[in-house]
Amino acid sequence: MWVLHIPQSVQQASFRTQFYQPTCTWRPPVCSLTINPSLSAAKDNNNNQLIQSLCRQGKLKHALEILSEEPNPTQQTFELLIHSCARHNSLSDGLNVHGHLVDSGFDQDPFLATKLINMYSELDSIDNARKVFEETRKRTIYVWNALFRALTMVGHGEEVLHLYSEMNLIEVPSDRFTYTYLLKACVASESLVLSLLKGKEIHAHILRHGYEAYIHVMTTLLDMYARFGCVSYATCVFDKMPVRNLVSWSAMIACYAKNGMPVKALELLRKMMLEGHDSFPNSVTMVSVLQACAALAALEQGKLIHGYILRRGLDSILPVISSLLTMYGRCGELALGQQVFDQMERRDVVSWNSLISNYGMHGFGKRAIQIFEEMTYQGVSPSNVSFISVLGACSHAGLVEEGKALFESMVRKYRIYPSVEHYACMVDLLGRANRLDEAVKVIEDMRIEPGPEKLKMWDEVKRVKQLLEARGLQKIPGCSSIEVRRKIYSFVSVDEFIPQIEQLHALLVKLSTEMKEQGYVPNTKVVLYDLDEEEKERIVLGHSEKLAVAFGLINTAKGETIRITKNLRLCEDCHSVTKFVSKFANREILVRDVNRFHHFRAGICSCGDYW
């Protein structure tokens, strides 16, 4: 049982600073650099000081005017100018300053070359960043690292790994920053399997050179394994960390939350609060924790987290609120989600998307479209995810024409080009409505523009996993979960160690008999084994969802809503039995299947038997 409470001792714990000492005394040799003495001798004159001061005041244009009259700008002047160009997001000014650098011979200064690479990276001009690197003759580790970072940020992981081997050939030693960029490069690399191998190789380099004592390096390593879905490797790294801080705890919690292990995520949060000393969960931690609650439909847990967020004053942070909104939605509490949304002081496109997807998931397609329109009316431009949410909503509600119109408006009105997911939504929408010809046409018309894939990492992991499962012809066992008094109980139909199993079976048999008297015929077509009808009926009656419903009936108070989550789609038999139970036992039953919500009340389901 994992009830969350914050112990007094944790609340009052004082902040202590921990320093990390590497276990190995080996250090990369310092690369000595010499700058043209005539350049370094240049003294800050009045003009230089004026330029620097203008840069600090954000008056870039004025600074540039003076620069053009100054024959001897100093290193510090250039540093401030470069920084200023990046801050003003002005590539043309950046190129201009770069030109002055070349004129005055400062472009070969590795310090300024590093700054230039960072500037171009911030200005989204990777080609210029690369060019600076290529033209710099004295490449210190800072110069290498700057390019690695820039390339990683735009998803050119393979290029980083390639350059890394070049760097090793000419025997430039890596430092702790190099390793963090390399690990990120593996994640940003195109080939998943190959880069996992590469990541393990870099892990070995890290150990060999004694960098396992650096918390930044180890946290990045943990995160890399997490993003590859290698939870056990990530756990291993986490367990071996000599000291942990807020970020490493958060990274590990995120790992569990993102890899389908929400219970582990919540357990680790509890452990963090008890043993984490000065590591208080922050907004980033909360986002992952809320995802875990959402995955489990653990409403009571989620409410406790909500309380914690309020107490810690994290309730103005947009990512926190958006995940809170989603958590309520995925726990079946549409109204609470709406309330959270209504109370937000500012909203961004993600907050709107969360609300749209909440309504969509519950089958309120029209409402979802309304919210979408309200969003655009209020001047918030929809993102590609807005369309995934609203098209999904149309699909769940069977709103074919509306969906087609929205899909069409995507490119025409908003210049957003549909991705695989958008096409999948359309195929789903048309397919469900039995308009197969049109669905086929959508597939034929597909023209996918390759976009930056870094962002889609988790989807990719999921896809690969599904692929592997399909290859191994493994059927995913149906699993249903229910939260009773802040404890999560999970049911798998083949599990023999289910609590109160006899009681549950007895109740189900009784319900089934009762239903048969009222004309119910068990629907056994999901059983794909050659068995006699009676045996098939027995199997269907043992479906995990029915077990969870029965468990809920026995263990919750009369009139209390029963909330269930299921990892697969609902089967038709479970659907009709749950409808019956909602009427017979006079209970509201909320079931979230892999796609959407079913809200059973008085013998009727919110999906209108269309799912």
Add this chain to the structure above:
DNA sequence: ATAGGGTTAG
């Protein structure tokens, strides 16, 4: 000589 890393929403 100087400089720069890690965890986050739909």
